[in-house]
Amino acid sequence: MSVLVYIENFNGKIKKQSFELASYASKVAAGMDTFPLALVTGKIDDSELQKLGSYGIKKTFKAENKFFSVQNDRLLAQLIKQVAEKEQAELLLFSDNATGKALAPRLSVKLKAGLVSGVVAEPISISPFVIAKRVFSGKASAKVQINAPIKILTLAVNAFGLHEQAVNNEITTIEPNFDLNDESLKIVEKKEKNEGISLFDADIVVSGGRGMKGPENWKPLEELAKTLGAATACSRPVSDDGWRGHEEHVGQTGKVIAPNLYLAVGISGATQHVAGISRSKCIVAINNDADAPIFEVADYGVLGDAMQVLPKLTEAFNAFKGE
Amino acid sequence: MNFEFTEEQQMIRQAARDYAQRELIKDVIERDEKAIFPTEHIKKLSELGFMGMLVNSKYEGGGMDTISYVLAMEEISKVDSSVGVIISVNNSLVCFGIEKYGTEEQKEKWLKPLARGEKIGAFLLSEPGAGSDATSQKTTAIDMGDHYLVNGVKNWITSGNSASTYIVIAQTDKEKGHKGINALLVDKNSPGITVGIHENKMGMRSSDTHSVQFTDVKVPKENRLGDDGFGFKFAMKTLEGGRIGIASQALGIASGAYELAVKYAKERKAFGTEIINHQAIAFKLADMATEIEAARFLCLKAAWLKDQNLPYGNASAMAKLYAAETAMKVTTEAVQIHGGYGYVKEYHVERMMRDAKLTQIYEGTSEIQKIVISRAIATDSL
Amino acid sequence: MKLLVCISNVPDTTTKVKFTDNQTRFDSSGVQWIINPWDELALTRAVDLKEDGSNPINEVVVITVGLTNTEPTLRKCLAIGADKAIRIDTEPKDAYFVSQQIASYVKTNAFDFVIFGIESGDYNGSSVGAMVAEWLDIPSVSSVSGIRFNGNQALIERDTPTGKEQIEVNGTAVLVVQKGFAKEPKIPNMRGIMMARQKPLEVIPAVAAEALTNYVGFELPQPKAKVKMIDADNMAELVKLLSTEAKVL
Numbered sequence: 001m002s003v004l005v006y007i008e009n010f011n012g013k014i015k016k017q018s019f020e021l022a023s024y025a026s027k028v029a030a031g032m033d034t035f036p037l038a039l040v041t042g043k044i045d046d047s048e049l050q051k052l053g054s055y056g057i058k059k060t061f062k063a064e065n066k067f068f069s070v071q072n073d074r075l076l077a078q079l080i081k082q083v084a085e086k087e088q089a090e091l092l093l094f095s096d097n098a099t100g101k102a103l104a105p106r107l108s109v110k111l112k113a114g115l116v117s118g119v120v121a122e123p124i125s126i127s128p129f130v131i132a133k134r135v136f137s138g139k140a141s142a143k144v145q146i147n148a149p150i151k152i153l154t155l156a157v158n159a160f161g162l163h164e165q166a167v168n169n170e171i172t173t174i175e176p177n178f179d180l181n182d183e184s185l186k187i188v189e190k191k192e193k194n195e196g197i198s199l200f201d202a203d204i205v206v207s208g209g210r211g212m213k214g215p216e217n218w219k220p221l222e223e224l225a226k227t228l229g230a231a232t233a234c235s236r237p238v239s240d241d242g243w244r245g246h247e248e249h250v251g252q253t254g255k256v257i258a259p260n261l262y263l264a265v266g267i268s269g270a271t272q273h274v275a276g277i278s279r280s281k282c283i284v285a286i287n288n289d290a291d292a293p294i295f296e297v298a299d300y301g302v303l304g305d306a307m308q309v310l311p312k313l314t315e316a317f318n319a320f321k322g323e
Numbered sequence: 324m325n326f327e328f329t330e331e332q333q334m335i336r337q338a339a340r341d342y343a344q345r346e347l348i349k350d351v352i353e354r355d356e357k358a359i360f361p362t363e364h365i366k367k368l369s370e371l372g373f374m375g376m377l378v379n380s381k382y383e384g385g386g387m388d389t390i391s392y393v394l395a396m397e398e399i400s401k402v403d404s405s406v407g408v409i410i411s412v413n414n415s416l417v418c419f420g421i422e423k424y425g426t427e428e429q430k431e432k433w434l435k436p437l438a439r440g441e442k443i444g445a446f447l448l449s450e451p452g453a454g455s456d457a458t459s460q461k462t463t464a465i466d467m468g469d470h471y472l473v474n475g476v477k478n479w480i481t482s483g484n485s486a487s488t489y490i491v492i493a494q495t496d497k498e499k500g501h502k503g504i505n506a507l508l509v510d511k512n513s514p515g516i517t518v519g520i521h522e523n524k525m526g527m528r529s530s531d532t533h534s535v536q537f538t539d540v541k542v543p544k545e546n547r548l549g550d551d552g553f554g555f556k557f558a559m560k561t562l563e564g565g566r567i568g569i570a571s572q573a574l575g576i577a578s579g580a581y582e583l584a585v586k587y588a589k590e591r592k593a594f595g596t597e598i599i600n601h602q603a604i605a606f607k608l609a610d611m612a613t614e615i616e617a618a619r620f621l622c623l624k625a626a627w628l629k630d631q632n633l634p635y636g637n638a639s640a641m642a643k644l645y646a647a648e649t650a651m652k653v654t655t656e657a658v659q660i661h662g663g664y665g666y667v668k669e670y671h672v673e674r675m676m677r678d679a680k681l682t683q684i685y686e687g688t689s690e691i692q693k694i695v696i697s698r699a700i701a702t703d704s705l
Numbered sequence: 706m707k708l709l710v711c712i713s714n715v716p717d718t719t720t721k722v723k724f725t726d727n728q729t730r731f732d733s734s735g736v737q738w739i740i741n742p743w744d745e746l747a748l749t750r751a752v753d754l755k756e757d758g759s760n761p762i763n764e765v766v767v768i769t770v771g772l773t774n775t776e777p778t779l780r781k782c783l784a785i786g787a788d789k790a791i792r793i794d795t796e797p798k799d800a801y802f803v804s805q806q807i808a809s810y811v812k813t814n815a816f817d818f819v820i821f822g823i824e825s826g827d828y829n830g831s832s833v834g835a836m837v838a839e840w841l842d843i844p845s846v847s848s849v850s851g852i853r854f855n856g857n858q859a860l861i862e863r864d865t866p867t868g869k870e871q872i873e874v875n876g877t878a879v880l881v882v883q884k885g886f887a888k889e890p891k892i893p894n895m896r897g898i899m900m901a902r903q904k905p906l907e908v909i910p911a912v913a914a915e916a917l918t919n920y921v922g923f924e925l926p927q928p929k930a931k932v933k934m935i936d937a938d939n940m941a942e943l944v945k946l947l948s949t950e951a952k953v954l
Contacts, residue, residue, distance in 0.1 A: 010866070010867070072844075073835065073838075073844070073845055073847070074838075074842075074844060074845075077839065096831075097866075098847050098848045098864075098865075098866070101823075101831045101832070101835065101847060101881075102835050102845065102847040102881075103835075104832065104835075105800065105804070105832035105833070105834070105835035105836040105839065106835050106836070106838070106839040108800075108801060108832070108836060108839075108917075109801070109804070109836050109839035109840055110839065112917070113917070114801070114917035114918045115800065115801070115832055115917070115918070116918060117829070117830055117831055117832055118829055118831075130921060133829075134829065135827065135828050135829055135923070136716075136720075136722045136826070136827060136828075136829075137718070137826055137829060138926075139722040139925075139926075140722050140724070140923050140924060140925050140926065141923070141924050141926065142828075142920050142922070142923050142924075143920070143921045143922040143923075143924075144918050144919070144920055144921070145918065145919050145920075145921050146917060146918050147916075147917055147918065147919065148917040182844075183875065184843070184844040184874065184875050184876055184878070185844045185846065185872055185873070185874055185875075185878075186872065186873045186874075186875075187870050187871070187872055188860070188871045188872065188873050189870065189871035190865075190868065190869075190870050190871075191868045191869045191870070192867050192868040198866045198867065200866065201866065203953075204953075240889075246884055246885050247864065247885070249884060252718055252742070252826070253742050253743070253746075253884055254884050255884075260953040261947065261951075261953040261954070271718075271719060272718060275718075281951070281953055282947065282951040282953045284943070284947070285932070290592075291590045291591055291592060293590070295932045295934075296932070297929070298932045299929075299930070299932065299933065299951060300932065300933050300934075300935055300943060300946060300947070300951075301932040301933065301934045301935065302934070302935050302936075302937050302940075302943065303934060303937060304937030308937070309937050309940070312937070312938070312940045313940045313943070313944075315940070316940035316941045316943065316944045317944055319941065319944075320941075320944045320945075320948065320954070330777050330780055330901075331898050331899070331901070331902075333777075334780075334781060334784055334893060334898045334901075335895070335898060338892045338893055338894075338898070341890075341892045342892055345889065370894060371892060371893075371894045371895065372894045372895025372896060373895070376895055380896075380899065384895075385895030385896070385899070386895070386899055387895060387899075
């Protein structure tokens with residue numbers, strides 16, 4: 001019996017979300033009287049893999065075959081199944097991101113495993129296996145029971161945090177025992193944009209709304225984001241009007257994010273917007289309308305004009321960093 | 324009795340609402356301020372089918388019932404009643420008149436482009452000295468054998484310049500009184516037509532209103548709607564249906580202002596609580612909600628009668644009277660609830676208050692509606 | 706080419722969520738049901754592709770798993786422009802169950818693409834699409850933000866965490882689409898609304914399938930603490946609180 005964690009890496013670096021998942025796996029495995037294993041695919045150094053030991057992973061499998069360095073869900077799922085069966089995994093864990101959302105359902109079918117996606121905490125009980133997840137876009141939470149011997153969870157990003165717990169991590173290379181030929185998908189073009197930080201990965205997000213008055217006013221917001229190493233985002237009207245690209249739109253029909261700190265600047269806080277940010281650890285609202293609904297969900301509020309507050313805030317953060 | 328809407332009716336309401344809340348809202352303040360005709364919106368609303376929604380699909384219209392029309396007019400007018408009146412005139416005056424009383428040839432030539440929304444229609448009845456008093460027509464259409472020769476001036480013409488198809492009401496035989504009046508289909512580009520300057524109105528500023536002068540305009544005989552002398556009856560019958568459109572428009576202005584007032588009252592705080600918790604505001608909202616609901620039922624009742632092919636003239640007069648009065652009252656209260664914010668353009672309600680005023684005036688003033696209703700009472704025909 | 710767009714029937718996004726039967730069941734009284742917003746974007750793009758005429762798409766079919774109460778939502782899909790609607794006549798139990806129903810339909814009815822919105826607005830599962838792909842053993846592309854055609858070859862645009870990829874697919878594939886796939890949901894026109902009742906809405910029986918999960922209870926979130934207001938001239942105070950009190954710096 002074991003708990004198997006799928007660890008993601010980007011250009012040989014393990015993602016923070018995956019360390020969080022490893023932390024979660026160690027905690028849950030202990031509760032189930034078993035231990036966590038990790039599976040990593042693609043080219044990655046052992047020294048990087050060793051880091052998983054700091055979060056309680058006792059054994060790491062790596063599959064370096066070049067077929068696994070591009071995301072082909074079908075092949076990856078087959079590999080995970082191979083390891084899960086060999087190691088008798090009773091629980092499989094993925095991050096609740098695009099990769100996890102693509103792989104976990106496939107494993108559910110392959111292993112006849114009950115899947116709950118977007119969990120935010122440890123199981124409530126392990127027999128029966130009951131766990132909480134958010135439903136109705138964050139307007140409620142639900143307790144879900146899994147009625148199958150094998151369980152799969154995807155963990156909402158930034159829901160559990162990092163918890164260090166150093167153990168010895170043994171690294172083993174594995175080879176797939178199946179045919180790797182799959183020509184059903186072909187990547188014909190790949191565009192990387194290197195500026196900025198991905199919204200999903202960012203610890204801090206600075207986001208602008210209609211209150212910014214126009215696309216020409218984004219400079220001080222970008223300056224603040226730069227100071228904080230933050231990603232930039234926006235509300236729906238802003239992306240609808242083309243002030244910012246749609247990839248920045250955060251909300252119910254845009255991206256749903258959960259950073260540590262979300263700074264909402266000139267955003268009134270319509271329910272659709274709040275659905276996309278309500279899992280943030282801390283929300284700061286800057287708005288010149290004291291009655292804006294964003295203040296109902298914010299932890300800290302600043303009443304004032306964005307153009308005046310933003311430079312002061314940047315200055316204060318710079319002073320803080322200097323200390 | 325059944326108060327449920329059909330699925331189609333609900334879909335039409337939602338379609339109108341989606342378009343209004345998503346698109347019309349974007350530039351409604353600017354169009355009002357600068358009196359800009361909503362050309363692009365009318366194009367898109369035509370593609371969605373609203374410009375000819377009441378016309379039978381045989382003539383390339385939407386083939387919808389009048390209940391759907393009330394629902395659509397309300398949703399559109401909640402955001403932009405200028406767009407509402409353009410749709411109303413096109414549907415319930417111009418298209419309706421041609422569909423009901425025109426020949427197959429006239430429908431083919433004039434109705435289809437209007438139903439598709441490629442052309443906009445205008446209804447030319449009012450004159451400087453004759454409003455609802457249609458028998459005092461001074462515009463003449465003299466019978467010249469194979470054509471009419473039209474001379475005179477028409478006033479307060481909605482879509483007077485943006486329209487290209489006119490229905491002109493004119494006097495052919497003064498001797499015969501109202502039986503000497505004809506309704507003629509006229510192409511706006513006919514020689515001898517002069518469109519006057521854009522009226523600088525208080526409200527409904529995004530709809531263009533003009534006076535139109537006719538000087539020896541030749542109109543072929545085949546363009547006459549109905550038999551010789553049918554024009555007065557044509558105008559009266561058409562206006563009955565038009566009232567449902569304007570009543571629904573007034574309803575939309577009222578319910579649009581009400582929705583904004585409720586939203587504001589739930590957000591705005593005074594003396595430590597949202598103002599909706601103050602009885603002075605709460606009771607205003609209660610009255611507004613009740614009156615709007617009553618106006619809505621009057622509109623729907625008139626529409627239902629029309630859809631059942633039952634007489635609806637009195638019902639549409641009542642709907643128009645009550646909805647227009649409600650629009651004026653509700654928008655005034657909505658401005659009051661908003662306080663100072665209500666008096667500035669950004670919050671929409673001041674525009675709605677200006678727009679509401681016109682619903683008490685055009686297509687028969689409130690007083691005219693009372694004449695219609697009271698005559699029906701006096702003659703035991705209500 | 707034939708497209709299948711999978712539709713969830715969900716409560717309107719502005720619904721105030723309530724539960725009943727001792728907090729074990731969603732209270733659907735007074736709820737307005739809509740096409741799941743992401744599915745609506747998927748359908749919008751599918752219909753646009755078909756209506757454009759320059760693409761090889763000649764049929765758009767929508768499918769849902771649900772009881773008769775989902776039919777108004779399916780008819781709305783027909784009004785928007787789908788050619789045919791399929792309702793698999795059973796209560797949708799969980800993703801594992803629903804995916805088998807849809808997969809079984811696709812197995813006997815050939816489609817080029819089976820399209821899903823990224824998630825449903827009710828139970829936020831995000832898993833039926835990839836499950837269907839697995840049941841059918843076909844490829845799936847997630848985070849799809851665009852689709853174009855070059856003759857008969859579809860070119861799929863996919864957002865990656867660091868950029869974008871263009872992907873060619875051979876054979877039937879599942880697409881899980883997100884924002885960007887279509888800009889805004891299509892508003893049905895009168896003709897579409899009139900036609901909706903004349904278009905086929907087929908009701909087919911469910912296949913035998915298991916569910917592996919069930920909901921045992923619901924909770925509404927605790928009301929949160931009141932916002933702490935900071936003076937606009939004292940941003941140092943805000944930074945200090947974020948560091949020492951909220952501990953997020």
